[in-house]
Amino acid sequence: MVKAIEWKDGKVIMLDQSKLPIEVQYIECTNYEIIAEGIRKLWIRGAPAIGIAAAMGIALGVQDIKAKSYKELIKGLDPVFNTLLLTRPTAVNIKWAVERIKKFLRDNKNESVQRLKELLIEEAQKIHKEDIEVNKAIGRWGSQFIKDGDTVLTHCNAGSLATGGYGTATAPILVAMEQGKKIQVIADETRPVLQGARLTAWELMQAGVPVTLITDNSAGALMKKGEIDLAIVGTDRTVRNGDVANKIGTYSVAVLCKEHKIPFYVAAPMSSIDFSIPKGDRIPIEERSAEEVTHVFNKCQIAPDGVRVRNMAFDVTPAKYITAIITERGAFRPKDLRKLMKKDINLDEIRL
Amino acid sequence: MVKAIEWKDGKVIMLDQSKLPIEVQYIECTNYEIIAEGIRKLWIRGAPAIGIAAAMGIALGVQDIKAKSYKELIKGLDPVFNTLLLTRPTAVNIKWAVERIKKFLRDNKNESVQRLKELLIEEAQKIHKEDIEVNKAIGRWGSQFIKDGDTVLTHCNAGSLATGGYGTATAPILVAMEQGKKIQVIADETRPVLQGARLTAWELMQAGVPVTLITDNSAGALMKKGEIDLAIVGTDRTVRNGDVANKIGTYSVAVLCKEHKIPFYVAAPMSSIDFSIPKGDRIPIEERSAEEVTHVFNKCQIAPDGVRVRNMAFDVTPAKYITAIITERGAFRPKDLRKLMKKDINLDEIRL
Numbered sequence: 001m002v003k004a005i006e007w008k009d010g011k012v013i014m015l016d017q018s019k020l021p022i023e024v025q026y027i028e029c030t031n032y033e034i035i036a037e038g039i040r041k042l043w044i045r046g047a048p049a050i051g052i053a054a055a056m057g058i059a060l061g062v063q064d065i066k067a068k069s070y071k072e073l074i075k076g077l078d079p080v081f082n083t084l085l086l087t088r089p090t091a092v093n094i095k096w097a098v099e100r101i102k103k104f105l106r107d108n109k110n111e112s113v114q115r116l117k118e119l120l121i122e123e124a125q126k127i128h129k130e131d132i133e134v135n136k137a138i139g140r141w142g143s144q145f146i147k148d149g150d151t152v153l154t155h156c157n158a159g160s161l162a163t164g165g166y167g168t169a170t171a172p173i174l175v176a177m178e179q180g181k182k183i184q185v186i187a188d189e190t191r192p193v194l195q196g197a198r199l200t201a202w203e204l205m206q207a208g209v210p211v212t213l214i215t216d217n218s219a220g221a222l223m224k225k226g227e228i229d230l231a232i233v234g235t236d237r238t239v240r241n242g243d244v245a246n247k248i249g250t251y252s253v254a255v256l257c258k259e260h261k262i263p264f265y266v267a268a269p270m271s272s273i274d275f276s277i278p279k280g281d282r283i284p285i286e287e288r289s290a291e292e293v294t295h296v297f298n299k300c301q302i303a304p305d306g307v308r309v310r311n312m313a314f315d316v317t318p319a320k321y322i323t324a325i326i327t328e329r330g331a332f333r334p335k336d337l338r339k340l341m342k343k344d345i346n347l348d349e350i351r352l
Numbered sequence: 353m354v355k356a357i358e359w360k361d362g363k364v365i366m367l368d369q370s371k372l373p374i375e376v377q378y379i380e381c382t383n384y385e386i387i388a389e390g391i392r393k394l395w396i397r398g399a400p401a402i403g404i405a406a407a408m409g410i411a412l413g414v415q416d417i418k419a420k421s422y423k424e425l426i427k428g429l430d431p432v433f434n435t436l437l438l439t440r441p442t443a444v445n446i447k448w449a450v451e452r453i454k455k456f457l458r459d460n461k462n463e464s465v466q467r468l469k470e471l472l473i474e475e476a477q478k479i480h481k482e483d484i485e486v487n488k489a490i491g492r493w494g495s496q497f498i499k500d501g502d503t504v505l506t507h508c509n510a511g512s513l514a515t516g517g518y519g520t521a522t523a524p525i526l527v528a529m530e531q532g533k534k535i536q537v538i539a540d541e542t543r544p545v546l547q548g549a550r551l552t553a554w555e556l557m558q559a560g561v562p563v564t565l566i567t568d569n570s571a572g573a574l575m576k577k578g579e580i581d582l583a584i585v586g587t588d589r590t591v592r593n594g595d596v597a598n599k600i601g602t603y604s605v606a607v608l609c610k611e612h613k614i615p616f617y618v619a620a621p622m623s624s625i626d627f628s629i630p631k632g633d634r635i636p637i638e639e640r641s642a643e644e645v646t647h648v649f650n651k652c653q654i655a656p657d658g659v660r661v662r663n664m665a666f667d668v669t670p671a672k673y674i675t676a677i678i679t680e681r682g683a684f685r686p687k688d689l690r691k692l693m694k695k696d697i698n699l700d701e702i703r704l
Contacts, residue, residue, distance in 0.1 A: 021656040191567040197655040205656055212660045215543040216569040217601025221667035249569025255611045300652035303549040304373040304557055308564045315573035
């Protein structure tokens with residue numbers, strides 16, 4: 001399986017996904033600024049993967065801090081945290097990784113500075129390993145929704161490349177195949193950055209999953225022909241009421257699914273669920289540069305010079321369009337998501 | 353106003369739209385084979401424009417036929433007709449132009465061969481002029497649906513470049529502006545061939561119409577934000593029950609409009625209405641090459657080598673999604689379209 005990111009010999013090896021599938025190039029990251037640049041420039045993308053990248057960035061960053069005390073170490077980490085937090089405003093996983101590391105540091109404040117530096121490397125690798133386990137669990141809970149012979153539509157990339165491995169939206173597909181179901185995937189190309197064409201199609205081909213690429217605007221016509229049985233997408237941020245922020249176009253897919261009575265699933269690791277936000281219209285939506293739209297792949301100009309462009313990177317799909325949200329703790333109706341905030345909940349009562 | 357095609361000094365001057373908006377290149381066509389190549393390679397596209405091109409192609413083709421009698425002339429035209437008819441299977445306007453010229457020849461069979469050659473040039477130019485008049489009439493009937501301050505979504509290109517001039521979907525917009533309404537247009541880029549980004553955005557900028565370019569998958573999110581008031585699209589072929597074949601993605605726009613209670617209009621010159629076909633599922637849909645999807649603008653590779661692709665050039669929007677079909681004879685509910693087949697119909701009774 002392709003690895004988006006890996007800790008190796010004191011460095012972070014990051015696959016530059018912005019060049020895929022034409023070039024397969026790995027970047028050796030020796031400090032946190034390169035990690036931040038990689039997140040910002042989409043060398044690495046996908047909510048879980050950038051959470052892992054942020055943790056590894058912190059683990060790199062801490063090595064260079066000349067601190068004599070815990071207090072000095074924490075102070076030295078401030079610019080590391082801030083730089084990473086500012087890279088992608090919509091992504092909750094960076095915040096999640098920063099909070100986790102901060103808590104980890106508090107819990108280990110009595111360790112020596114040198115020991116803390118070692119422990120942060122272990123913690124970042126642990127975050128990576130946990131993510132793969134999370135995805136496998138999403139795969140197990142989600143595979144129940146895929147029948148033998150099904151065709152699954154997916155949008156953007158919520159696969160191996162978007163995670164520590166295994167993927168979120170792709171995990172149910174991979175598990176269903178392991179269960180012997182014959183399935184195929186239709187991948188939306190996902191303009192403007194074309195993660196579906198460049199990444200999903202590529203990684204599924206590598207994994208031996210039958211995949212067909214379409215333009216985003218073909219999904220509706222295929223649904224009308226009865227050629228799509230279900231849709232599974234990932235999420236950048238899911239909020240308390242079950243509304244889901246994901247790559248632009250996700251909302252359109254959800255509306256089309258509703259019109260054609262096709263189930264629409266969201267694969268959401270718990271780390272991407274932001275219970276602090278009550279509903280989707282409170283999620284800040286990143287607007288990106290016009291050039292992403294006017295110049296495909298940063299070079300092919302496809303629109304007139306100076307044309308006005310609206311380039312919203314994400315949209316919000318209201319809970320009412322979502323059949324189930326698949327997490328590592330089970331698959332749930334969006335309205336039941338808030339119940340996961342309670343510690344004493346009996347999950348079997350609300351699991352699908 | 354930009355001209356897609358023009359008869360000039362015994363030749364046809366065709367703008368090569370496949371290179372827009374980067375290069376503005378005109379092709380001098382001296383025989384019908386070049387015209388056919390232009391239609392096939394999308395130098396010229398848009399239902400009315402290729403009807404005009406076909407007529408001009410016939411007018412060119414007839415000049416080279418060495419015939420001594422009417423019968424020989426007609427026989428000589430067979431390969432001309434056949435070549436043109438085979439260029440684009442979904443387009444009804446080529447068939448329409450061929451039938452019109454055939455009838456014109458029958459009606460003038462007593463003229464000399466030399467005179468017929470001259471008359472066909474006049475007839476082709478007449479078809480061109482009539483098209484502009486048709487579009488202006490569509491503009492007058494359609495402008496009633498656009499209010500001051502409205503934002504109009506359009507898909508693909510049904511503008512000046514797709515017609516003899518003035519456009520079909522753009523005509524109501526241009527007339528509304530002439531009426532002093534302040535409006536703006538949002539143009540779907542329209543993958544895979546990007547007619548929206550390359551052509552609609554370009555020609556509207558040239559015409560001074562405020563236009564914003566979006567990726568196809570952004571329309572739903574903008575509708576949810578309340579930023580689109582109505583949609584107007586063109587059509588390649590509309591059939592008896594009011595079902596509409598148009599560029600892939602049109603159907604998705606129509607479904608999204610329904611979900612957001614946004615009116616969805618189709619600008620359809622009578623020549624694009626095929627009363628011989630009872631309903632949309634009988635319209636042959638052209639599937640085009642994988643390379644159109646995998647290589648943007650014929651050069652930028654955006655998908656893995658050898659990936660399977662589904663590239664339907666068109667989709668069919670059922671009549672139930674369409675608020676009105678705007679023709680040069682008036683705007684009608686799709687269900688009333690069949691009434692236009694009757695000669696004695698009182699149009700005022702069914703016009704919107």
